[in-house]
Amino acid sequence: MAAPGIPQGLSRSQRRRREDIIEAALTIFDRDGFEGARIDDVAAEAEIAKGTVYLYFKNKQALLEGVIHAIVRPAIDAVERAADTKEGTAVDRLTRQISVMGERLGKGPMKTILRLMIAEGPRHDQLRYFYYKEIVEPGMRAIARCLADGEASGEFRPGSADIAPQVFAGPPLMAVVWRILFDDLAPLDIDRLMKDHVATVLDGLRLPAEV
Amino acid sequence: MAAPGIPQGLSRSQRRRREDIIEAALTIFDRDGFEGARIDDVAAEAEIAKGTVYLYFKNKQALLEGVIHAIVRPAIDAVERAADTKEGTAVDRLTRQISVMGERLGKGPMKTILRLMIAEGPRHDQLRYFYYKEIVEPGMRAIARCLADGEASGEFRPGSADIAPQVFAGPPLMAVVWRILFDDLAPLDIDRLMKDHVATVLDGLRLPAEV
Amino acid sequence: MAAPGIPQGLSRSQRRRREDIIEAALTIFDRDGFEGARIDDVAAEAEIAKGTVYLYFKNKQALLEGVIHAIVRPAIDAVERAADTKEGTAVDRLTRQISVMGERLGKGPMKTILRLMIAEGPRHDQLRYFYYKEIVEPGMRAIARCLADGEASGEFRPGSADIAPQVFAGPPLMAVVWRILFDDLAPLDIDRLMKDHVATVLDGLRLPAEV
Amino acid sequence: MAAPGIPQGLSRSQRRRREDIIEAALTIFDRDGFEGARIDDVAAEAEIAKGTVYLYFKNKQALLEGVIHAIVRPAIDAVERAADTKEGTAVDRLTRQISVMGERLGKGPMKTILRLMIAEGPRHDQLRYFYYKEIVEPGMRAIARCLADGEASGEFRPGSADIAPQVFAGPPLMAVVWRILFDDLAPLDIDRLMKDHVATVLDGLRLPAEV
DNA sequence: GATGAATGAGGGTTCATTCAT
DNA sequence: GATGAATGAACCCTCATTCAT
Numbered sequence: 001m002a003a004p005g006i007p008q009g010l011s012r013s014q015r016r017r018r019e020d021i022i023e024a025a026l027t028i029f030d031r032d033g034f035e036g037a038r039i040d041d042v043a044a045e046a047e048i049a050k051g052t053v054y055l056y057f058k059n060k061q062a063l064l065e066g067v068i069h070a071i072v073r074p075a076i077d078a079v080e081r082a083a084d085t086k087e088g089t090a091v092d093r094l095t096r097q098i099s100v101m102g103e104r105l106g107k108g109p110m111k112t113i114l115r116l117m118i119a120e121g122p123r124h125d126q127l128r129y130f131y132y133k134e135i136v137e138p139g140m141r142a143i144a145r146c147l148a149d150g151e152a153s154g155e156f157r158p159g160s161a162d163i164a165p166q167v168f169a170g171p172p173l174m175a176v177v178w179r180i181l182f183d184d185l186a187p188l189d190i191d192r193l194m195k196d197h198v199a200t201v202l203d204g205l206r207l208p209a210e211v
Numbered sequence: 212m213a214a215p216g217i218p219q220g221l222s223r224s225q226r227r228r229r230e231d232i233i234e235a236a237l238t239i240f241d242r243d244g245f246e247g248a249r250i251d252d253v254a255a256e257a258e259i260a261k262g263t264v265y266l267y268f269k270n271k272q273a274l275l276e277g278v279i280h281a282i283v284r285p286a287i288d289a290v291e292r293a294a295d296t297k298e299g300t301a302v303d304r305l306t307r308q309i310s311v312m313g314e315r316l317g318k319g320p321m322k323t324i325l326r327l328m329i330a331e332g333p334r335h336d337q338l339r340y341f342y343y344k345e346i347v348e349p350g351m352r353a354i355a356r357c358l359a360d361g362e363a364s365g366e367f368r369p370g371s372a373d374i375a376p377q378v379f380a381g382p383p384l385m386a387v388v389w390r391i392l393f394d395d396l397a398p399l400d401i402d403r404l405m406k407d408h409v410a411t412v413l414d415g416l417r418l419p420a421e422v
Numbered sequence: 423m424a425a426p427g428i429p430q431g432l433s434r435s436q437r438r439r440r441e442d443i444i445e446a447a448l449t450i451f452d453r454d455g456f457e458g459a460r461i462d463d464v465a466a467e468a469e470i471a472k473g474t475v476y477l478y479f480k481n482k483q484a485l486l487e488g489v490i491h492a493i494v495r496p497a498i499d500a501v502e503r504a505a506d507t508k509e510g511t512a513v514d515r516l517t518r519q520i521s522v523m524g525e526r527l528g529k530g531p532m533k534t535i536l537r538l539m540i541a542e543g544p545r546h547d548q549l550r551y552f553y554y555k556e557i558v559e560p561g562m563r564a565i566a567r568c569l570a571d572g573e574a575s576g577e578f579r580p581g582s583a584d585i586a587p588q589v590f591a592g593p594p595l596m597a598v599v600w601r602i603l604f605d606d607l608a609p610l611d612i613d614r615l616m617k618d619h620v621a622t623v624l625d626g627l628r629l630p631a632e633v
Numbered sequence: 634m635a636a637p638g639i640p641q642g643l644s645r646s647q648r649r650r651r652e653d654i655i656e657a658a659l660t661i662f663d664r665d666g667f668e669g670a671r672i673d674d675v676a677a678e679a680e681i682a683k684g685t686v687y688l689y690f691k692n693k694q695a696l697l698e699g700v701i702h703a704i705v706r707p708a709i710d711a712v713e714r715a716a717d718t719k720e721g722t723a724v725d726r727l728t729r730q731i732s733v734m735g736e737r738l739g740k741g742p743m744k745t746i747l748r749l750m751i752a753e754g755p756r757h758d759q760l761r762y763f764y765y766k767e768i769v770e771p772g773m774r775a776i777a778r779c780l781a782d783g784e785a786s787g788e789f790r791p792g793s794a795d796i797a798p799q800v801f802a803g804p805p806l807m808a809v810v811w812r813i814l815f816d817d818l819a820p821l822d823i824d825r826l827m828k829d830h831v832a833t834v835l836d837g838l839r840l841p842a843e844v
Numbered sequence: 845g846a847t848g849a850a851t852g853a854g855g856g857t858t859c860a861t862t863c864a865t
Numbered sequence: 866g867a868t869g870a871a872t873g874a875a876c877c878c879t880c881a882t883t884c885a886t
Contacts, residue, residue: 032334033246033330033331033333033334035244035246035247036246036334091417094416114329115329115330115333117392118325118326118329118330118388118391118392119244119326119329119330120244121391121392122244122326122391122392123243123244123247128392128393128396129396131392132392132393132396132397136393137397147416150416154418155416155417155418156416156417156418157414157415157416157417157418160416163407163410163411163416164399164400164403164404164407166382166385166386166389166399166404167382167385167404167407167408167411169381169385170380170381170382170383170384170385170408171377171378171381171382172381173381173384173385173388174377174378174380174381174384175377177329177384177388178377180329180332180333181328181329181332181333181339181342181343182339182343182347185339185340185343186343186348188375188377189375192375193375193377193378196374196375196378197378197381199374200374200378200411200412200415201411201412201415201416202415202416202417203368203415203417204368204411204412204413204414204415205305205358205361205366205367205368205371205374205412205413206302206366206367206368206413206414207365207366207367207368
């Protein structure tokens with residue numbers, strides 16, 4: 001399966017150049033959004049001529065795809081590494097899963113990617129599909145597996161396996177969106193958010209009724 | 212305090228006209244995003260001439276603000292109504308709070324607003340500030356109050372008052388984002404999501420250790 | 423049959439505007455060729471803004487078509503008027519036919535049209551087809567009819583009806599091409615050319631062998 | 634007088650290379666026209682790198698000149714060979730002259746040259762001048778000589794020497810233009826056209842009035 | 845000499861905004 | 866007030882030309 005968007009047959013220096021452009025584009029997209037970004041600015045940021053961008057990307061759309069793929073692909077690995085382990089209790093695994101999500105989403109370039117996805121995704125089916133299949137679905141599935149295993153092992157309450165995994169992914173998502181919109185107005189401590197989240201979903205708010 | 216964006220001195224028919232334009236703009240922004248939307252299309256959707264849009268809104272930015280304000284304002288009321296009650300247990304109030312958020316965000320036009328906020332907010336400080344002050348901060352504060360009251364009344368565990376309120380707002384946010392991006396790929400049952408969310412945060416996943 | 427390229431529902435002033443643009447485009451196309459022409463220059467020649475051109479023509483191709491149609495359509499009428507007459511001898515009719523061709527091609531804007539057709543036609547099937555069906559085929563048919571009638575009536579030699587009509591259209595074509603390429607190097611007297619042509623094809627060069 | 638465009642001091646392999654480029658350019662110009670042709674495509678057709686084209690031709694204009702010269706030069710010889718003979722009757726010589734023109738124009742690469750001349754000539758005086766001096770003027774002169782000789786020898790009617798030679802060159806020109814524009818819509822039998830042409834101009838259409 | 849990556853001027857097209865009617 | 870034709874700045878993309886390797 002030739003993954004689309006992975007260019008073949010580029011020399012080392014060309015690969016480097018391609019990465020430079022992607023990095024520059026990420027910067028500009030982050031600053032101006034996709035539609036607002038000018039290829040001129042991307043080129044200037046990458047310190048190359050405008051035309052050169054077009055040697056590496058067919059058009060602006062392809063550049064967007066290139067950026068998203070470049071950032072998302074490593075995240076895929078992280079999700080899979082976190083998910084593929086059977087080691088540890090369900091509690092450990094769920095904790096790790098949530099923490100990886102918080103890490104990935106709340107910090108670094110996924111912030112820009114999510115912004116781009118939300119702004120452009122609705123008009124770009126292929127991108128949505130790619131993102132869903134590669135990141136979201138595996139993530140949800142991994143959470144669902146934790147829940148099922150935890151219920152089976154008696155760690156979690158009966159019925160836990162039926163909880164929508166999106167419940168657990170909500171706060172990490174909140175971390176990104178908050179970073180996109182409100183970080184200057186009210187900075188969010190992402191690590192604390194994730195810890196609170198894990199603690200809450202594990203033990204709940206309610207005091208167990210006394211016997 | 213003259214709220215910006217609230218036009219004064221419009222006749223009834225003019226107010227109606229203004230609302231028509233906002234409704235049309237919402238439709239078009241939802242379809243094409245803000246940058247992708249053409250004033251032509253908004254006018255056509257509102258069944259008026261292009262120039263008329265400019266009689267009611269100074270420019271495209273102002274139209275964006277108009278749309279966001281028009282949708283957000285009723286939501287403010289809802290948040291405040293849900294928050295201002297002291298009636299009921301903390302559990303009831305938190306449940307109601309989350310349910311209102313899920314309702315507001317997961318259904319109806321807030322989907323488009325959030326998309327617009329995420330896409331345009333970073334370039335539009337005033338909008339972000341407005342949204343934060345009017346919706347997000349009150350919402351977070353209301354949740355924090357529930358938590359504090361619940362801890363004080365002994366309904367919630369000690370330390371509950373210190374939990375970041377964003378934990379509770381995460382899943383409702385997930386509902387919107389999912390609707391924006393993945394609803395055709397994997398429809399999400401928002402009511403079930405909210406129920407799962409409430410149940411989980413109240414009682415946790417973990418079985419209480421037997422005495 | 424709605425002739426393509428004939429715009430409907432334009433007001434008088436719009437029709438005027440459209441004609442101005444076509445006239446300007448003809449001037450610029452004549453000076454620079456189609457590919458070499460800049461929409462900027464067309465607009466400047468028409469004394470309007472660049473964007474206005476696009477209110478009347480979808481794109482540069484459509485402008486080319488507009489120009490060609492606008493010039494060709496009157497020529498169609500001329501060809502048909504010359505052809506539809508049954509009056510006069512075959513000699514008269516052929517003479518008139520050739521003279522109309524010389525007139526049409528050798529003088530006025532058909533020079534530019536032919537140049538555009540030759541330069542762009544090979545890449546623009548629709549244009550070629552239009553030109554062939556509307557101008558060339560009727561013209562050839564009209565000549566063929568003259569020849570057949572002349573042979574039938576005994577004016578022309580037996581076998582005249584089988585002569586390729588292109589023989590008679592060649593010199594008028596020469597008139598245009600000469601005007602396009604060599605008029606400054608060696609001006610051509612088109613009227614004389616047509617007269618020589620008619621005289622030659624009617625009576626030939628060769629002295630009839632004496633009896 | 635160093636004929637412009639005839640490069641000196643090229644090795645055998647360089648001359649070969651130059652010819653390859655010209656051949657490739659002819660192919661591409663024929664397909665896309667001059668303005669529409671991309672140097673990239675010419676290079677690809679010649680199976681060399683783009684930069685190499687510029688080792689043999691200063692720029693795209695020079696390539697155009699190179700192509701035209703390369704095709705036109707052999708045609709010059711043909712015209713001169715056909716014209717320089719004093720052998721045979723005037724009828725034979727005129728017949729040969731027309732037949733050579735039909736051959737040269739109606740078949741082979743002169744089709745592309747004429748298209749290029751018509752499209753680019755008006756913007757390229759040097760090219761027009763070259764073409765006129767080398768091909769057109771000698772051709773016209775040769776025809777005029779035939780006519781004069783034929784009149785002098787009594788083969789042709791009195792006054793024949795005064796007929797514009799363009800009359801005789803018209804149908805061969807028609808052959809090229811037809812090939813450029815209409816050959817797929819209505820193929821033209823060039824040999825028959827030339828035969829009809831010769832027969833018509835020699836003996837005319839009109840039956841000689843009986844005595 | 846040959847290469848082809850890089851350059852950047854140029855031009856077609858779009859669309860927010862204006863303004864005469 | 867309403868209209869929609871007109872404007873022209875902005876921007877994506879192409880491609881002739883250059884030049885370091």
